[in-house]
Amino acid sequence: MQHFTIATVAEQSTDFRRVLWTGEHSQLVIMTIPPGGEIGEEVHEDIDQILTFVSGVGEALVAGERRAVAAGDLVAVPAGTKHNFVNTGPNPLVLYTVYGPPEHADGAVHHTKEEADAAEESGQDEPPTS
Numbered sequence: 001m002q003h004f005t006i007a008t009v010a011e012q013s014t015d016f017r018r019v020l021w022t023g024e025h026s027q028l029v030i031m032t033i034p035p036g037g038e039i040g041e042e043v044h045e046d047i048d049q050i051l052t053f054v055s056g057v058g059e060a061l062v063a064g065e066r067r068a069v070a071a072g073d074l075v076a077v078p079a080g081t082k083h084n085f086v087n088t089g090p091n092p093l094v095l096y097t098v099y100g101p102p103e104h105a106d107g108a109v110h111h112t113k114e115e116a117d118a119a120e121e122s123g124q125d126e127p128p129t130s
Contacts, residue, residue: 004028010054010094017110020096022128027102033058033085033093037113041084048100049077051085056093059086069093102127 002021009020010030016037021028033039033056041061051060052074060067060075061084069075069085077083087093105125110116119125 006030006096007054010096013094014092015109015111016113017104017108017116019104019106019108022102022104022106024101026098026100027104027127028096028098029104030096031094033087033095033113035087035090035092037093038084038086040113040117041082043082044077044079044099044103046079046101047103048079049083049097049103051075051077051095051097054094054096056087056091057089058093059088061086 004020010032013030014032016032018030019027020030031039053069053071055071057068057070060069062075062077063081063083085093085095104127106128108119108125110119116125
């Protein structure tokens, strides 16, 4: 069994992205987006994503719709949907997200968005294959 006090774990991380757990069909990831930062516009063709916000404020851009997000909010992004999340506040935007199936390499830690982007572009951030 894996057990996390997820809000606490997420709040304690300063990493842009950290994979906490990877299963066969889903993956748990925590993210910290710095003030003025963003996840980056993307589409996961075959992956559903659920994001739950722990602290900070931001803006969700999903399928052309904009909505403010804050602690306690959850946003579901169906596979194939263009999306981005932007930190609009003065403090980090902290969240945890569940991908189904996994999207990132098991145990991956990316301290910055630039590091995460480089790992994806180089093929070092590939999810495990069954």
